Amino acid sequence: MAEQHWAKTEERGSYWGILFVLRAYQYGGHWLMRLVLAPVITYFFLTGKASRRASCQFLKRVHEFAGGKSPFTQPPGWRKSWYHFWQFGLHALEKIDAWVGKSPKYAVRNCGDTQFSELEKRPEGGLLIGSHLGNLEVARAMAGKKYSRRLNVLVFTQHAQSFNKALKAVNPKADIDLIQVTDIDMGLAIMLKERIDNGEYVVIVGDRTSVTAPRQSVTHEFLGQPAPFALGPWILASVLECPVYFLFCLKNPEDGNYDLYLNFACEQLKLPRKRRQEALQPVLKQYAEQLEQLAIRYPYQWFNFFDFWHKDSQ
Known part of the structure; x- marks a missing residue:
């Protein structure tokens, strides 16, 4: 049987459903939610x-690689x-912590070559390329509490607007902008360019191929096998003409705190059309090598539950 593209997995949700989950977690906490979660x-x-x-x-x-x-x-x-x-479920609870504004019970340790405080000093914003490895929401929540720069998160789901509305109902001070994306076009690029010029940052993941154009990908070795990576985030980076960073936030299995990897990639990514x-x-x-190294160190925090090496034909 042919493998489906990751985006063809049906998502169910609505504003009221999302709001119910956020309210239940806000008042019931981890103890109640873990009972339900198992x-x-x-x-x-x-x-x-x-x-x-x-x-x-x-x-x-x-293991083999x-x-x-x-x-x-x-x-x-x-x-x-x-x-x-199970780890996916536990990380989902900590994501909700970050969304509703609960104070984290863990420390965040800087392990990359750049710190958010350095981004705060730059006049312009930039593009942060993350992945579905780890917990980007914790990084966003940590940055939002300490720094003034706004983070605009691009999401490829159908429920971003409902989630934004429900999140504001639970936490009116939530300073997050989830931008629902089905395709990266010039209109989106112009809007994001304006925000970056105003000193804001854009967060996008680079480890899943496009929802609307899965064949628009580039192949690179990952854990010893060729895997398709999306072209969209990199083309967006070149169009925005801004600094590019890699962002990963992973829970350390030894002490329960978070390891934050914010690494500088390039001052400006130039991609001539012909090459x-x-x-x-x-x-x-x-990017692929850092993703690979972190996947080996934190294997249970890889939250791509589909055949990552499958090349889409549709």
Whole structure:
């Protein structure tokens, strides 16, 4: 059976449904939500054949690629995969913490070559390219509490507007702008360019191919196998003519605190149309290798539950 593109997985939700979950968590906290979470995660693990297969595939590739540095003492099986699902659920709770403005109980440790305080000193904004590895919401919440620069988050889901509305109802002071995106066009680029010129930052993920044009991708090695990466974030970076950074925020399994990796990529990404893919290779290599290294160190925080190496044909 042919694998589906990640975006074809149906999403269900509405303003009232999202608001109910946020309110329940706001007043019930982790204790109540964990009671609900355990059977829900187990249900999705048992019934989600494609997601379960993708989880096992990823964990096994990490183990094989890392060799003697593998985070696993033996080839991971279904128990490791269930734990992978469970960690996704726990991270979802901490994302809600960040969304509703609850004070975090953990510290954030800077592990990259750049700090948010340095971004605060620059006159212009920039583009932060992250991934579905780790918890970008914690990084956003931390930056929002300490720094004045606004973060505009591009999301490729159908419920961004409903979520924005529900989040404002729960936390009117939430300083986050989720921008629903189906395609990166010139209108969007112009709007984002204006915000960056005003000193704001744009956050986009670079590890999933396009929702509307999955074949618009570039192939690069990841964990020993060629994988498709989206072209859109990199083309956007070149159009915006702004500084580009990589952003990853991952929970340290040893002490429960967060490791923040904010790394400078380039002052301006130039992609000539006639040699776009060739010109992209150095910065894409830098991104893919960092993603690879962090995936090996924090394997349970990889939240792409689909065949990452599958090349879309539609």
